[in-house]
Amino acid sequence: MTDMAIQITGLVKQYGEKTALEQLTLSVPRGEIFGLLGHNGAGKTTAVNILTTLLPPSSGTASVAGRDIQTQPAEVRRVIGYLPENVQFYDNLTLHENLMFFAQLSGVQHPAARIRVVLDIVDFPGHERERMGTFSKGMRQRAGIAQAILHEPEVLFLDEPTSGLDPQGVATLRNIIIRLNRELGVTVFMNTHLLGEVTRTCTSIGILSAGELIYQDSIAATMNSFPGQDSLEEIYLSIAAGTPS
Amino acid sequence: MSVWVATIRQETVAARRERLPQFLLVVFMAMIAASAFIGSAAKGTVTEVYQEAVREGLTSAPNPFTTISPLYYARNTVIYIILIAALLAIVIGAQSTLRDRRARTIDLVLSRDVPPVKYLAAKLAGTGLLLLFILAVAALVNIACIAVAIGSFPTPAQAARILALFGVAWLFLIPFVTLGMLNGIRCATATSGLLLPIVVWSIVIFILPLLGTAAHPVSLLNPVSKSAPAESRFFELTSALTGPLSLGEQFKSTTALILEDPQAAGTAEGGLLVILGFFIAACLALLMAGPNHMRRELHG
Amino acid sequence: MAEVGVLCRKELKDLSRSRAIAMLLVFLSAVILLSVLVAAADYRVKLAEYTAYADALKAAGGSPTPPPNLFPLQMLRAGIEYLEIVGGLFAVILGYGLVAKEKGSNTLQLLFTRPLGRHAFAGGKILATVIVWLVVVVALFAVIALAVLLAGRAQLGGQDFLRLAIAAAHTWVYFIMWSLLALTLASLTRQPASGLVLALVLWLVIVLVIPQIGDTMDPDNQIPGGFFASLQIDRTNEKALLTHFASYETGRDFVEQTSATKQYERAVFAYLGVKSQYNQMPLGAVWDATSHNSLWLLGTSVFTVAAAFLSTTRETLLRKLP
Numbered sequence: 001m002t003d004m005a006i007q008i009t010g011l012v013k014q015y016g017e018k019t020a021l022e023q024l025t026l027s028v029p030r031g032e033i034f035g036l037l038g039h040n041g042a043g044k045t046t047a048v049n050i051l052t053t054l055l056p057p058s059s060g061t062a063s064v065a066g067r068d069i070q071t072q073p074a075e076v077r078r079v080i081g082y083l084p085e086n087v088q089f090y091d092n093l094t095l096h097e098n099l100m101f102f103a104q105l106s107g108v109q110h111p112a113a114r115i116r117v118v119l120d121i122v123d124f125p126g127h128e129r130e131r132m133g134t135f136s137k138g139m140r141q142r143a144g145i146a147q148a149i150l151h152e153p154e155v156l157f158l159d160e161p162t163s164g165l166d167p168q169g170v171a172t173l174r175n176i177i178i179r180l181n182r183e184l185g186v187t188v189f190m191n192t193h194l195l196g197e198v199t200r201t202c203t204s205i206g207i208l209s210a211g212e213l214i215y216q217d218s219i220a221a222t223m224n225s226f227p228g229q230d231s232l233e234e235i236y237l238s239i240a241a242g243t244p245s
Numbered sequence: 246m247s248v249w250v251a252t253i254r255q256e257t258v259a260a261r262r263e264r265l266p267q268f269l270l271v272v273f274m275a276m277i278a279a280s281a282f283i284g285s286a287a288k289g290t291v292t293e294v295y296q297e298a299v300r301e302g303l304t305s306a307p308n309p310f311t312t313i314s315p316l317y318y319a320r321n322t323v324i325y326i327i328l329i330a331a332l333l334a335i336v337i338g339a340q341s342t343l344r345d346r347r348a349r350t351i352d353l354v355l356s357r358d359v360p361p362v363k364y365l366a367a368k369l370a371g372t373g374l375l376l377l378f379i380l381a382v383a384a385l386v387n388i389a390c391i392a393v394a395i396g397s398f399p400t401p402a403q404a405a406r407i408l409a410l411f412g413v414a415w416l417f418l419i420p421f422v423t424l425g426m427l428n429g430i431r432c433a434t435a436t437s438g439l440l441l442p443i444v445v446w447s448i449v450i451f452i453l454p455l456l457g458t459a460a461h462p463v464s465l466l467n468p469v470s471k472s473a474p475a476e477s478r479f480f481e482l483t484s485a486l487t488g489p490l491s492l493g494e495q496f497k498s499t500t501a502l503i504l505e506d507p508q509a510a511g512t513a514e515g516g517l518l519v520i521l522g523f524f525i526a527a528c529l530a531l532l533m534a535g536p537n538h539m540r541r542e543l544h545g
Numbered sequence: 546m547a548e549v550g551v552l553c554r555k556e557l558k559d560l561s562r563s564r565a566i567a568m569l570l571v572f573l574s575a576v577i578l579l580s581v582l583v584a585a586a587d588y589r590v591k592l593a594e595y596t597a598y599a600d601a602l603k604a605a606g607g608s609p610t611p612p613p614n615l616f617p618l619q620m621l622r623a624g625i626e627y628l629e630i631v632g633g634l635f636a637v638i639l640g641y642g643l644v645a646k647e648k649g650s651n652t653l654q655l656l657f658t659r660p661l662g663r664h665a666f667a668g669g670k671i672l673a674t675v676i677v678w679l680v681v682v683v684a685l686f687a688v689i690a691l692a693v694l695l696a697g698r699a700q701l702g703g704q705d706f707l708r709l710a711i712a713a714a715h716t717w718v719y720f721i722m723w724s725l726l727a728l729t730l731a732s733l734t735r736q737p738a739s740g741l742v743l744a745l746v747l748w749l750v751i752v753l754v755i756p757q758i759g760d761t762m763d764p765d766n767q768i769p770g771g772f773f774a775s776l777q778i779d780r781t782n783e784k785a786l787l788t789h790f791a792s793y794e795t796g797r798d799f800v801e802q803t804s805a806t807k808q809y810e811r812a813v814f815a816y817l818g819v820k821s822q823y824n825q826m827p828l829g830a831v832w833d834a835t836s837h838n839s840l841w842l843l844g845t846s847v848f849t850v851a852a853a854f855l856s857t858t859r860e861t862l863l864r865k866l867p
Contacts, residue, residue: 020867045866045867046867049654049866049867052654052658053657053658054654054657054658054859054863054866055863055866074660075660077658077659077660077661078660080658081658082654082655082658084651084654084655085651086651087651087655088650088651088652089650089652089655090555090559090646090652092558092559092562092563093555093558093559093562097555097558101551101555102655102659104547104548104551105548105551105552105656105659105660105661106659106660107660131562147655157658264739264742265738265739265742268742268743268746269746269749272746272749272750272754276754279758283758283761283762284761286762286793287761287762287763287764287767288767290762290764290790290793291764291767291772293789293790294764294772294786294787294789294790295776297786297789297790298776298778298782298786301782301786303776303778303782303786304776304777304778306775306776306777309767309772309775309776321757321761324757324761325754328749328753328754328757329749329754332745332749435738436638436641436642436645436738436741437565439741440638443634443745444569444572444631444634447630447631447634451627451630451631452576452579452627455579455580455583455623456579456583461622461623461626462623462626462627462630463626463629463630463756463760463810466753466756466757466760466761467757467760467761467766468761483583
């Protein structure tokens with residue numbers, strides 16, 4: 001088993017004339033909570049969509065948990081969980097029915113028992129029989145995490161997981177992510193804009209700019225490397241501006 | 246005045262650039278152009294059939310088509326207005342208000358000194374003008390195609406009647422625009438915003454006439470009016486109830502008189518009054534029921 | 546293939562709880578019921594007219610012709626026409642919704658990050674469409690049969706039920722065709738709303754415009770009551786006359802045949818005896834006369850199944866992703 005949860009080499013994604021990802025090379029070791037940062041349009045969501053096999057790359061290679069995304073896409077899908085930005089479900093179905101559906105699609109052996117377990121992990125009891133059309137944004141995010149971990153994935157991809165949540169919702173989600181990582185050993189790869197959250201949640205970061213990776217290091221090393229900057233926000237802005245101190 | 250001008254201009258530009266109305270417009274114009282030739286083919290064949298019947302001694306009745314006026318060739322147009330232009334009107338109307346809700350531009354508009362009723366009235370005026378322009382072009386296309394089909398231009402009086410047909414069509418179509426606009430304001434999703442008015446249209450065009458006259462839905466697609474139903478208390482009652490609401494049938498009978506259809510009986514005033522009544526009621530309904538809901542969130 | 550079943554079950558559960566779909570189906574049932582009631586009332590009026598005429602003729606010493614027969618299935622003419630127009634529209638809405646709701650939310654991403662087979666998604670949707678319409682059509686025709694029995698006060702024999710079942714089978718195939726056409730277009734277009742537009746335009750053209758062109762080109766439809774009736778030409782002579790205009794009739798027929806709706810209508814009207822030339826004709830003879838209509842309808846429907854199967858893939862559905 002490789003030590004790398006994610007290994008990307010020379011990944012390129014082009015839409016006609018427009019290049020969304022330019023020779024992206026990146027590795028994320030197992031057990032990390034990796035935060036991918038970047039301006040709007042930097043290519044973060046494209047990178048996640050390629051790693052989750054939703055989009056094919058134009059060129060380059062990538063593997064997730066040792067499986068190649070192009071030659072072994074089905075194997076990749078068995079070992080990943082994914083929470084898209086603004087996750088939505090089938091509103092006419094209850095939470096339990098939605099989770100049962102996704103558990104069955106993922107080939108979970110004892111789905112009913114597993115649903116109870118994941119709802120306990122995300123601390124979301126008592127809503128199984130409610131239709132999801134009535135759920136708030138925060139409730140949907142928790143349900144989103146629950147569906148993503150139903151099949152015990154090795155790597156969890158989260159696209160802007162805290163987008164649109166209130167401070168309490170952000171804190172709850174942060175605790176769930178950290179718990180998944182520390183207690184269950186899940187590697188987490190997340191895109192986010194909330195740099196304060198990155199500091200509290202992630203163990204390492206990468207910064208994308210115009211489809212290129214311009215920085216990657218652990219949070220601790222990053223904070224140490226920029227002694228003049230008080231916060232990750234300042235560090236990010238100086239790196240993104242191309243003027244590291 | 247600037248609210249009116251700005252809104253009308255914005256409305257006409259936005260509607261022109263949307264794909265759905267464009268598709269329907271192409272189908273509508275194509276059918277308007279084709280209708281004269283369809284009528285011409287049918288008339289030519291009927292005349293030949295009659296001559297053959299006379300030759301074989303099968304009939305001594307006079308040819309019901311001896312003196313066909315050029316207006317005969319416009320009668321299919323009426324059906325295409327009921328079928329295609331009414332759908333076009335619904336789509337233009339629904340998109341007009343859905344557009345504001347989808348992009349939340351309604352918040353930007355109403356946070357300015359713009360009274361909601363005035364804004365809605367201006368939007369209706371904009372779509373109304375656009376529809377008027379479309380119908381004017383359709384009228385000219387129709388006249389030109391009739392001229393080609395019969396080999397000569399209709400007389401000024403006949404051309405005026407065709408223009409009058411399209412004028413009444415505008416009155417007939419505005420309630421469908423307002424139906425689309427009102428539903429676009431009140432619906433929960435963009436899909437239901439489009440589909441509900443289409444269901445209402447299918448009721449008005451295909452179901453109400455059945456109740457009043459036992460007319461089969463497909464027979465309503467023929468510009469020739471169905472014979473009056475058998476006399477009975479049942480149909481007297483249903484006809485009295487549903488007749489004035491059968492906007493499509495009212496439009497057909499009114500325009501049949503305008504086009505001097507020899508089979509059309511009665512006067513056009515009754516039908517015109519119904520169409521005008523619908524026009525006024527629909528505009529009032531929009532301006533009274535619409536403004537309070539324009540900022541509702543749109544799902545999906 | 547297990548995931549096809551999982552997807553199908555989810556779809557059926559979702560649809561069974563959709564208020565909009567339920568309302569549309571109740572509306573369709575109500576409209577058909579209404580059409581049978583009106584047809585029954587219309588028939589009773591005609592019967593009363595006949596009785597009055599017969600009484601008057603007897604009083605004058607004459608002998609009236611026998612009363613018109615009631616063929617109960619003929620009362621379904623308007624109901625079948627509603628199925629082809631309004632039912633077709635609802636089928637478009639249902640098929641469009643099957644893909645649009647997945648595209649509108651981002652459930653597609655949740656689905657396609659799971660190990661699904663290449664055509665599992667399409668298979669689940671198609672299977673759900675087939676089952677939904679089977680259930681709905683059976684329910685609709687149960688309503689129809691009840692309406693004819695109760696509202697029409699008619700008696701139906703075994704043959705009549707068989708004819709109704711054949712009409713139901715045609716209706717099932719017809720609805721599947723429209724739903725899967727809309728599903729295909731919603732899958733192929735980047736914006737599902739564009740797919741709806743295309744499907745609605747096709748519905749308009751196939752259901753209304755083409756039959757309208759064929760209908761208005763019919764020489765007999767040029768004046769109320771019929772052109773030939775106005776010339777006092779009977780059916781036999783009408784047919785003989787029209788043989789001189791075979792190419793015109795062939796052209797008109799070709800126009801109508803391009804509409805799947807017309808194929809459906811011709812076959813169903815023949816089996817139900819709505820068209821008088823097929824009324825009371827044995828089923829085998831009806832099949833001989835209209836099998837091409839049934840087969841064209843079936844062929845079109847199979848084509849839409851194949852189109853939906855091949856077009857509703859990960860590649861087409863996820864094209865819009867950033």
